[in-house]
Amino acid sequence: MNTTITLGEFLRTRRARLRPEDVDLPDFGGRRRVAGLRREELAQLAGVSVDYYTRLEQGRVGNPSEAVLDALARGLRLDPDEVRHLHRLARPRPARRAGRGPSAQQGPQPVRPMLARLLEQLTDAPAMVMGRRMDVLAWNRAASALFGDFERLTPAERNIARITFLDPASRELYADWSSCARENVAFLHLEAGRRPDDPRLAELIGELSLRSEEFRRWWAEHPVQDKTSGRKRFRHPLVGGLDLAYDTLRPADDPDQALITYAADPGTPSDDALRMLLSWSAAPVA
Incomplete structure (x- = not known):
């Protein structure tokens, strides 16, 4: 790029x-x-x-x-x-030295041990670890119950932006799909600014541009937004409507990955629906 x-x-x-x-x-x-x-x-x-x-x-x-x-x-x-x-x-930063540059970013990205431990302890809240390019690196049972079985996807397919734009089920799952999709475009623009020499990121953006007219149109608008916190509304096929808050925990010394958690407000219909969904789910932990 x-x-x-x-x-x-x-x-x-x-x-x-x-x-x-x-x-x-x-x-x-x-x-x-x-x-x-x-x-x-x-x-x-x-x-x-x-x-x-x-x-x-x-x-x-x-x-x-x-x-x-x-x-x-x-x-x-x-x-x-x-x-x-x-x-x-x-003022782009010069390419990193050997072992830290673009070629080093093409292999599997390991999950930070502390984030992995936190993920294991989150049993009542959907959570996932997001890596570079919005790749899903790890997830818990609750995340599989909410978003679908990540295990059935190949590592290359486990990407939040790719799933949002190319998986038809995502349009049914997100009550406000266009808003969620635009947020993904805005975050990918931030990623492109951070890593202008990342060939895998360029490949992802190219694929989404070719296969999604909406992505191509919104990408041209050049939105920019970090993923930090907010709310998302879901239409789950098993339990119906869910209104969940999400927060992002990003290590200060490693901005390349983050723990994203979802939770319902206590005592709300969404809280009841989420509890019901988790009680029905028997998916294994990734």
């Missing part, structure tokens, strides 16, 4: 979503050829020349300063995830 091209796409999509009145600029009327802010308007907001910003958007500025990037972020009204993503795209 060419990071300079991606930087230009990111800047253009963020310009397109803003209007002059959104950033306290006068709009003198007139027909705009494209939606959103013009290049000269964003350059004015960021305090740089129009020529410099144009070259930056075209990928002809090799190493923009952090001050310029922060000024652009303020002008574009970026949120914290988007600001970090902008810096990664504009």
Whole structure:
């Protein structure tokens, strides 16, 4: 993946979503050829020349300063995830040394022992360990009961984004499928910013782009969002509706994997349904 091209796409999509009145600029009327802010308007907001910003958007500025990037972020009204993503795209880190670089990331990713122990102890809450590229590295019995039997999938197929877009059952399971799918696209954009030289990630994005029109359309919008916490609604074929909160535990020294847990609010119909589902399930622990 060419990071300079991606930087230009990111800047253009963020310009397109803003209007002059959104950033306290006068709009003198007139027909705009494209939606959103013009290049000269964003350059004015960021305090740089129009020529410099144009070259930056075209990928002809090799190493923009952090001050310029922060000024652009303020002008574009970026949120914290988007600001970090902008810096990664504009100032990509050099490739890691042998044993830590892209080739080292192609083999199986071991689950951190502490996350594995926590997973074993979570018996009443669906939980899984997510690795690089949204790969599912490990899961508990409750996760199999909620999401389906990961054991029947090959390791290459155990990927949250791949399942969401390519498994028809996911459209029935998620009550708001499009929202969940968009979150996956946004997180994959973050992954692409973190690992622009990862061939397996590029392969995954290419496959999803070829096989899913929705993924291709949403990917072009360049959304960016980390997976931290929130709520998801499910339509489970056995117990019906479930409204669950999820949280993400990511080790500070290893951002490449995270423990994701799901839980129902105590005393709610979702809590009763989840308990019933777990009591019916006899799937083995992975």
